[in-house]
Amino acid sequence: MTNQAQAIAALVETARGNRPQSLENREVEETLNIALALLVELSVANDKIDRLERLVAKLRGEDVEALREIRYDGAVADQRQETTDALLMRVLRILIDPRAQAES
Amino acid sequence: MKVRDVQHAVLPRATADEHSRQNAVVSLRRLLNSKVRSRNVGIFESEAAPAFAERHGRQPQSPEEVRQAFLMSPGYRMWSAANRSAQEMIWVSVGEPTYRDLDRMEQATKELIEAEDKRGSLSLDPSYDPSPEVANVDIHLQPGGYAMNRSEYDIVPGALYECGGNVFSFGQGIGRGDSKAGVILRLLEEEFDGFKPAKMLDIGCSAGAASAAYAAEWPEVDIHAVDLGAAMLRYAHARAESLGVAVHFHQMDASDMRFEDESFDLVVSHNLMHEIGEEKRRAMIRESFRLVRPGGVVIHQDVAIRNQPTLVHEVERDWDTHFNGEVHWNTYATADLKADMIAAGFPEDTVVEHDLTALQGMANNRWYAISGRKPAQ
Numbered sequence A: 001m002t003n004q005a006q007a008i009a010a011l012v013e014t015a016r017g018n019r020p021q022s023l024e025n026r027e028v029e030e031t032l033n034i035a036l037a038l039l040v041e042l043s044v045a046n047d048k049i050d051r052l053e054r055l056v057a058k059l060r061g062e063d064v065e066a067l068r069e070i071r072y073d074g075a076v077a078d079q080r081q082e083t084t085d086a087l088l089m090r091v092l093r094i095l096i097d098p099r100a101q102a103e104s
Numbered sequence B: 001m002k003v004r005d006v007q008h009a010v011l012p013r014a015t016a017d018e019h020s021r022q023n024a025v026v027s028l029r030r031l032l033n034s035k036v037r038s039r040n041v042g043i044f045e046s047e048a049a050p051a052f053a054e055r056h057g058r059q060p061q062s063p064e065e066v067r068q069a070f071l072m073s074p075g076y077r078m079w080s081a082a083n084r085s086a087q088e089m090i091w092v093s094v095g096e097p098t099y100r101d102l103d104r105m106e107q108a109t110k111e112l113i114e115a116e117d118k119r120g121s122l123s124l125d126p127s128y129d130p131s132p133e134v135a136n137v138d139i140h141l142q143p144g145g146y147a148m149n150r151s152e153y154d155i156v157p158g159a160l161y162e163c164g165g166n167v168f169s170f171g172q173g174i175g176r177g178d179s180k181a182g183v184i185l186r187l188l189e190e191e192f193d194g195f196k197p198a199k200m201l202d203i204g205c206s207a208g209a210a211s212a213a214y215a216a217e218w219p220e221v222d223i224h225a226v227d228l229g230a231a232m233l234r235y236a237h238a239r240a241e242s243l244g245v246a247v248h249f250h251q252m253d254a255s256d257m258r259f260e261d262e263s264f265d266l267v268v269s270h271n272l273m274h275e276i277g278e279e280k281r282r283a284m285i286r287e288s289f290r291l292v293r294p295g296g297v298v299i300h301q302d303v304a305i306r307n308q309p310t311l312v313h314e315v316e317r318d319w320d321t322h323f324n325g326e327v328h329w330n331t332y333a334t335a336d337l338k339a340d341m342i343a344a345g346f347p348e349d350t351v352v353e354h355d356l357t358a359l360q361g362m363a364n365n366r367w368y369a370i371s372g373r374k375p376a377q
């Protein structure tokens, strides 16, 4: 049996020809590819969360919209905010890096 | 029969996550097509032509200059990079379930091919060396291309073509109910007095979606289909058997088919012309004339990218030649197909170009076809 990573590698290894670049810079083009692939993965994760929300709602015998409407405040809201801030810091770290650009 | 999204034994069984991933790629491509690509011609005026004029002191004129100008525009470049990336992700999204589920799919293929009570047949020709102008290229970036054949029960190119084709088409806004065979059946009904063959040929059949659709519509018709790839045909055959329709698949070159003269009442090809070079295309059209019986009908259907309103539109359409492995895209788009049909022997007054609306999908989805009729004796 082939696992998921092996399946992807098997596909990628059969690709032939060259890869024409559209952007002026190869690093940027590859980074764009990674960002778009992550966008697709985010969508996969969102589908999964949606599926789980529906299952939980069903288990609880309530409408999924009602479940999604649950709002938290107080300590839980604070915790969530912290998590969001940390996520943003991780993703946008490069924007706040104090080091100036240097020639390599 | 539905052509897209059909269930059968040799399709990879994608997991829920894999379906989500394919869906996300469909949605990404739909957005790129409808909201981003649609701006390219405008971007040519606002970014590309001015950038070219600044560098060269004049407007771009030749197709090559228009292409260079496009590539000077950041908006165009970003779309192009994203579109290439999305095209590659089509294959990743269908390739992962294919290779993951391959053992089961190959086993199902073996059982279907070796069954005793088959409706159709498969004849492969080990001495045939698939046309290198197609076989050596990953056309529309399908990894391994059409002719890949790695083992006795390999079916990967067929599975990739069918599944990737669905992800591609839905992202293009083509409806789940659309069918190129259906469009041709409608054309036969409307323009050929409901012409119905006793024996027909489908050239360049790939995974056999159209061939199987004809077989489902016309169970009593003797249906033959040709392609160059052994693993592609193996998949098409197993697929047709799994669907319970009768099609006879043959490995042959479209430019040199081993059928007797005047063997068929109807000869069709779907989306083949844009995948082959000029000489092959002319030879394929000559073959279609040779193989159809007097009074019979030939219809070559393909993508509606011909007759663009301006050079800028034409070059914009030509992205696929340069970035999508569609090496013959422009050759097809600018070919004089009417002249090819007449040179093959079809009387001029029988050769007709058709601008066909799709059966379903966005209103601007169209198909091109050219038909000819061999004079009755």
Ligand SMILES: C[S@@+](CC[C@H](N)C(=O)[O-])C[C@H]1O[C@@H](n2cnc3c(N)ncnc32)[C@H](O)[C@@H]1O
Pocket (backbone or CB within 6 Å): B131, B134, B146, B147, B180, B203, B204, B205, B206, B207, B208, B209, B210, B226, B227, B228, B229, B232, B252, B253, B254, B255, B269, B270, B271, B272, B275, B276, B280
């Ligand atoms: C875009 S696919 C069309 C598939 C199918 N007819 C459809 O509409 O879905 C083109 C097919 O033509 C086949 N092909 C290309 N050149 C050929 C040749 N010289 N002889 C036979 N088949 C050829 C390719 O292998 C490929 O499967």
